[in-house]
Amino acid sequence: MRLAWVRAACSHPALSGISRAHFGELLEEVAPRWTAARESALHERRGGDRRRAVGAGPKQCLVFVDRLLVTLVHLRLGIPHARAG
Known part of the structure; x- marks a missing residue:
């Protein structure tokens, strides 16, 4: 599934x-x-300034727009969280 379509x-x-x-x-x-x-x-967790350039490191699966959209849909539909194993 393409993310843009979703x-x-x-x-x-x-x-x-x-x-x-x-x-x-x-x-x-x-x-x-x-x-x-x-x-x-992140600054608090690192204990100081960045050690790498902005954008370096692992990429997020969902960008902020997607996170906000998923949160709205979750709140609107009352979908329960999936339980692990």
Whole structure:
């Protein structure tokens, strides 16, 4: 499955619960705060400044847009977490 197709399907208002325009506004409002909180947590965990350039290291499976979309769909549909083994 292509990620772009999945993102388009999941961003439909029937699944996410909000319009695409509202999702864009929410993304613009939340993204800088999330990025700042994540960088702060990483800085604290490392105990100092970065040791590698931005973008180095393992790549995330889901970028922030996808994480926000999955969270909205999860909250809207009440999907339970999968239990391990």
